[in-house]
Amino acid sequence: MSLPIIEVDRPRSYPPRVSAFTQRFWGALQEGRFETTRCTACERLTFPPKPFCPHCWSRNISWTPLSGRGKLYSQSVIHAAPAVFRAEAPYRVGIVDLDDGLRIATRILCETPPELDSPVEIIVFRYADGPLFGARPL
Amino acid sequence: MSQTVTILGAAALRVGKWQAAPDAPTQKLEHEVLADLVIEAMQDAGLDRREIGSLTFSLPRPYTQQKYFGTFMANYLRLPCAGSVSEIMGNGMTAGLAFEGASNDIRLGRSRVALALGVNFETAISAAEHMMSSMRTTGDVDFHTPFGFTPISWYAMDAARYIHEFKSSREELASVAVKNRFHASLNPIAQFRKLISLEDVLAQPLIVEPLGLYEVPPRSDGAVCLVLADEDVARAVGRPYVRIKGRGFFHEGAHQINEVPNDMIALVAAQTAGRTAFAEAGVSPDEIDLAEVYAPCTIVEVLVSEALGFAPRGRGAGMARDGETTLGGRIPICTSGGLQSRGHPAYVTPFYSFVEILDQLRHRADERQVANARLALTCAELGNYNAALVHVLEAVH
Numbered sequence: 001m002s003l004p005i006i007e008v009d010r011p012r013s014y015p016p017r018v019s020a021f022t023q024r025f026w027g028a029l030q031e032g033r034f035e036t037t038r039c040t041a042c043e044r045l046t047f048p049p050k051p052f053c054p055h056c057w058s059r060n061i062s063w064t065p066l067s068g069r070g071k072l073y074s075q076s077v078i079h080a081a082p083a084v085f086r087a088e089a090p091y092r093v094g095i096v097d098l099d100d101g102l103r104i105a106t107r108i109l110c111e112t113p114p115e116l117d118s119p120v121e122i123i124v125f126r127y128a129d130g131p132l133f134g135a136r137p138l
Numbered sequence: 139m140s141q142t143v144t145i146l147g148a149a150a151l152r153v154g155k156w157q158a159a160p161d162a163p164t165q166k167l168e169h170e171v172l173a174d175l176v177i178e179a180m181q182d183a184g185l186d187r188r189e190i191g192s193l194t195f196s197l198p199r200p201y202t203q204q205k206y207f208g209t210f211m212a213n214y215l216r217l218p219c220a221g222s223v224s225e226i227m228g229n230g231m232t233a234g235l236a237f238e239g240a241s242n243d244i245r246l247g248r249s250r251v252a253l254a255l256g257v258n259f260e261t262a263i264s265a266a267e268h269m270m271s272s273m274r275t276t277g278d279v280d281f282h283t284p285f286g287f288t289p290i291s292w293y294a295m296d297a298a299r300y301i302h303e304f305k306s307s308r309e310e311l312a313s314v315a316v317k318n319r320f321h322a323s324l325n326p327i328a329q330f331r332k333l334i335s336l337e338d339v340l341a342q343p344l345i346v347e348p349l350g351l352y353e354v355p356p357r358s359d360g361a362v363c364l365v366l367a368d369e370d371v372a373r374a375v376g377r378p379y380v381r382i383k384g385r386g387f388f389h390e391g392a393h394q395i396n397e398v399p400n401d402m403i404a405l406v407a408a409q410t411a412g413r414t415a416f417a418e419a420g421v422s423p424d425e426i427d428l429a430e431v432y433a434p435c436t437i438v439e440v441l442v443s444e445a446l447g448f449a450p451r452g453r454g455a456g457m458a459r460d461g462e463t464t465l466g467g468r469i470p471i472c473t474s475g476g477l478q479s480r481g482h483p484a485y486v487t488p489f490y491s492f493v494e495i496l497d498q499l500r501h502r503a504d505e506r507q508v509a510n511a512r513l514a515l516t517c518a519e520l521g522n523y524n525a526a527l528v529h530v531l532e533a534v535h
Contacts, residue, residue, distance in 0.1 A: 014273075016280035047397050048281040054397075073399070074302075076294035077347040078286055082269035085286040090344075093285055095295055095395055095402070103399045105277065107285045116302040132284055 002032030003068050003133075004123045006109075011129040013084045021051045024063060029131040034068050034122050036102070037061040047102045068122040070098040070135070075108055075116070096120055096135050109136040143241045144372040144534070145380040147183025147365035149175040150493045153329040153481030156359040157201070157262040168202050168257040168361070169214050175363040176215060176255065183251075183365035184375045191249025192221030194239035196232045196256030196485045200271070201263055221249030229275060230432060232256075233362070233488035234518030234527040240366045241382065250368050254492075257361035258483035265357060276521060277394045290354050290435055292394055292522040294346035296403050297437035301348065303403070304452035308348045312339040313459040314436035315352045315478050321465060322475025324506035327493075329358055329481030352478060355434045360483030364492055372534070378500040383513075384419025384530035386411035394522050408445035408517060411526040416447075419530035421513060423447035426530070428470045428498055428508045429515040430491040434477045439463075442517055443471055446528070465506055473498060473506050488518040488527075499533035 018026050025048070028035045038045050039053030040060040047066075052059050075094035078085075085091070094108040108114065109123060120135040151171055158165045180187060195208040204210050208225040212218075221243040228235040233256060240252035260268060269288055276282075276289040300306055316336050322328035334352065342350035372379040388410035395402065416422060423446060431446075433439035440454035448469050449457045457463055463471040474480040474494035477487060495514045497503040511533065518527045 012284060013286070014284045016284050022280070048278060073402070074295035074299040076291050076298060077344070078288060078291050078294075079343070079347070080265065080269075080288070080345045081286060082273045082288060083266040084270065086266060088286065091286055093287055093291060093295075097399045101399070103395050103397055105282050105285065105287065105395055116298065134285075 003034055004121065005032050006123060006125050008125050008127045010127060012127045012132060013088060015129060022049060025049050026131060029124055029133060030126065032124055034066045034133060035063050036066055038064045045100055045102055047104055066102070066122070067099045070096040070120055070122070071117055072108070072114055072120050072135070072137070073097045073103065073116065075114060094135065107132070107134040109134055140245045141247055141368040143244045143382045144367055144369050145364060145382070145492060145496050145531070146185065146367045146372050146375065146377070147179045148493045148496050149178035149182060149363050150327055150490060151175065151361040152327040153358050153360045153483060153490070155261040157259040159262050168198060168207070168259055169204060169211060171361050172211065172255060172257045172363065173214055175361055176253065179253070179363040179365050183367070184377055185251055185365065185367070185371070187217070189251040189371070190217055190253060191219055192240055192243040192252035193217065193219055193223045194236045194243075194252065194254050195225045196236045196258070196489070197225045197227040198257055199260045199485065201260055202257070221252060229520035230484055231488065231518045231520040231525060231527055232485040237364065237488065237492060238527070240364070244366055244368045250371050252366045253363055254366060254489065255363040256486045256489065258485040259359045260483070261357050261359050268357070282394065288346065290349070291346045293435040293438050294349050296441060296522065297348055297435070299403050300437055300440065300455070304455070306455045309336065309340065310455040310459050311436045311440060312336055312353055313455070314439050315339045317458055317464050318472055318476035319479045321473050321506060322479030324504070325475050325480060328475040328479055329356060330475070330479045349435055349437070353436045355477040355482035358481035358483040360481065360486050360490065362486050362489035362493060364489060378533065378535045380496055380499045381532045381534050382529055383532045384415040384417070384421070386414025386418065386528045387526070388414070389525035392524050394524065402522070403441055405441050405445035405523040405526070407523055407526040408442050408519065408528070411528040412446040412517070415515070415528040415530050421530060426469065426513050426515050427511040428473055429517070430472055430474060430494045431517040432477070432488060432491065432519050433472065434482060436478065438523070439471060439476065442519075442523065446515065446517065465508065470508050473503065473508060488516070491516040491518070495531055499531060
């Protein structure tokens with residue numbers, strides 16, 4: 001199942017670096033899949049994905065899909081932006097608690113102030129140079 | 139046996155915009171400013187320069203041309219040191235950790251007198267350019283920064299959550315900025331001293347919703363020198379001094395957000411560090427006469443006052459609105475004017491907290507004196523209060 005994909009006709013303002021390990025995450029995201037790593041020893045998820053488990057330090061991990069659903073824990077609109085984001089300002093950001101039990105921070109796609117604790121879905125922004133994830137109210 | 143650490147003297151540059159543009163014909167140079175403060179602080183302490191054994195500097199901003207600033211200063215001041223000479227970095231907690239470095243040398247008996255000192259010059263760099271660096275200090279460069287988060291945007295999300303959970307309001311939070319400006323109006327080293335009203339605060343342009351210009355910290359230059367000494371030295375001088383009575387530190391093992399959802403606005407690090415410091419000092423929060431906390435935004439002062447036990451959860455904003463944290467109130471907080479109005483030269487900001495406490499506990503704070511101040515608290519932090527460093531301090535006359 002693919003996440004909703006929004007095409008953006010420009011490169012990302014501040015692209016993430018990709019490692020031999022995280023390229024799997026960004027590659028999957030480009031195709032509309034939101035994945036992370038799970039510890040095969042203690043079975044806990046982590047985000048961002050890591051080549052080890054931060055909870056028990058086991059190196060035995062596997063990739064697993066995330067539900068792509070969550071609740072908005074908090075949000076803000078940034079008006080005073082760093083130089084590379086100035087053309088985008090003001091823009092909305094937020095903290096999302098995923099149904100999988102993980103907390104992430106990301107862009108929020110929403111014109112009006114969203115209600116906190118309301119459900120959101122993870123979306124993919126497919127820029128000219130690669131993907132970023134985001135969230136929007138359901 | 140470990141030594142008891144005291145603060146015996148201080149000198150501070152008035153917070154403001156001091157850094158000249160790179161092409162200005164004359165520059166205000168960091169080492170000249172700081173050397174002047176070292177001499178003034180040692181006079182304030184009543185000590186001879188030969189007694190100094192350690193120099194613990196806060197790291198200057200990358201905009202300071204002179205690199206290896208600490209060892210350069212040891213030369214500029216011609217100060218041989220048998221304790222240590224170091225430059226400390228720890229995000230917003232930088233000057234707090236530099237203070238710790240100087241304290242530890244005294245505690246361990248390596249030095250009898252130690253300077254905690256530093257300079258933060260940054261205002262010649264525009265905010266948009268400065269944020270190109272600071273956006274990489276808060277959060278994950280690959281998994282947060284690409285979305286455009288800025289350091290204060292995390293505090294803004296604290297504010298949104300606080301308003302949501304406790305039915306507070308921007309107006310209630312903004313009362314902190316009005317209170318802090320009133321305090322700054324009485325502080326000769328504050329950056330902004332003109333009184334403002336709640337309407338003024340609410341009329342400012344939004345910076346990170348729901349916070350406007352007066353609810354977030356300004357850009358500032360500053361410099362401080364603190365003189366620390368073991369208690370035998372302080373007693374021999376015979377002047378009033380401040381004794382470190384308790385200390386607590388906690389890092390929650392998270393950076394900005396906890397990947398395991400938690401109560402983000404409980405500020406667990408401040409709660410834990412506070413408990414440790416109170417226990418070591420043998421005092422409770424209600425015995426504290428005043429607190430000088432690291433709170434870049436209004437909301438942060440509210441949250442940390444709750445986390446340290448000065449207000450029940452959800453009451454911090456109401457407490458500020460009702461004047462309980464204003465001079466003359468139940469627990470005056472940030473009598474210096476706080477980060478919004480005294481100013482926020484980030485890498486030396488925690489030094490300024492100690493400067494204020496030293497003034498207050500030596501009863502030299504003039505119009506902003508907290509009557510009979512005897513016990514005070516400072517708190518420094520980093521990230522979104524992911525770590526906290528708390529000191530309980532006591533006046534000795």
